Amino acid sequence: MRLEARAVTKRYGAHTALDGAAFSTGDDARVIALLGPSGGGKSTLLRVLGCLLVPEEGGITLDGRALPHDEDGALIERRGNGFVFQGYNLFPHLTALQNITLPLREVHGMTATQATQRALELLHRLGLQGHEHKRPSQLSGGQQQRAAIARALAPKPRLLLLDEPTSALDPVMTGEVLDVIRELAEAGQSILLATHEISFARKVADWVVFLAAGQVQESSPAAAFFTQPKTELARQYLEGLSKYR
Numbered sequence: 001m002r003l004e005a006r007a008v009t010k011r012y013g014a015h016t017a018l019d020g021a022a023f024s025t026g027d028d029a030r031v032i033a034l035l036g037p038s039g040g041g042k043s044t045l046l047r048v049l050g051c052l053l054v055p056e057e058g059g060i061t062l063d064g065r066a067l068p069h070d071e072d073g074a075l076i077e078r079r080g081n082g083f084v085f086q087g088y089n090l091f092p093h094l095t096a097l098q099n100i101t102l103p104l105r106e107v108h109g110m111t112a113t114q115a116t117q118r119a120l121e122l123l124h125r126l127g128l129q130g131h132e133h134k135r136p137s138q139l140s141g142g143q144q145q146r147a148a149i150a151r152a153l154a155p156k157p158r159l160l161l162l163d164e165p166t167s168a169l170d171p172v173m174t175g176e177v178l179d180v181i182r183e184l185a186e187a188g189q190s191i192l193l194a195t196h197e198i199s200f201a202r203k204v205a206d207w208v209v210f211l212a213a214g215q216v217q218e219s220s221p222a223a224a225f226f227t228q229p230k231t232e233l234a235r236q237y238l239e240g241l242s243k244y245r
């Protein structure tokens, strides 16, 4: 995919979370990582790119097509995307299987049989055989995240948007979820990932957008960003993190 953002501004009341953010990727970016310090605007940009939020100013194009600015258009656009957000994913009162079949039926118009077939396919692909009929509270954190990824993938999203999908997981569960994301990337799924897992971004991303204070400081092929960051801020960010990894 090729993503371009032009002077995107997004405010929450008096607070400007994105302040003229602009970048463009190469033509064939598959996994784009949004990196940068906490509060820099990664989640906000991810939501804008996924059409969960409409910016006050500026615009986005995806493969040359302008994303809609109006609420109705954004709603239709966002149905074509899959989202996974740490901690807020599954409906607690539904089983893993029902969590996937409900949106397939209600939002995507599948019959119960089609939805069940597709949900089982995804649950098995993500290694959740035998867990189909458990509720989220009966699954481990890593299993819950994998079920959430299965749900996001079930309608065959154009874009899969992941916001720190591993932030509350222990290292083993983090590894499980990261393996899944890596396999998806290798299978050709377009992915946008906001993360603090620099070592993972390094393995999986082919493009990096580095954000701080609501502005894009760098937008580079991942290999270039990690070896030769252009800005002092990115250098400090990578060095600061590398002390702990």
Ligand SMILES: Nc1ncnc2c1ncn2[C@@H]1O[C@H](COP(=O)(O)OP(=O)(O)OP(=O)(O)O)[C@@H](O)[C@H]1O
Binding pocket: 012, 013, 015, 016, 017, 036, 037, 038, 039, 040, 041, 042, 043, 044, 045, 194
């Ligand atoms: N719903 C909201 N209402 C008001 N301010 C918000 C809201 N969401 C985010 N902000 C503010 O906007 C700025 C950008 O937040 P955002 O969540 O995009 O940052 P982030 O880069 O994802 O940070 P983190 O790495 O901590 O997840 C922050 O200053 C934050 O406090």
Ligand SMILES: [Mg+2]
Binding pocket: 042, 043, 044, 163, 194
């Ligand atoms: Mg965030």
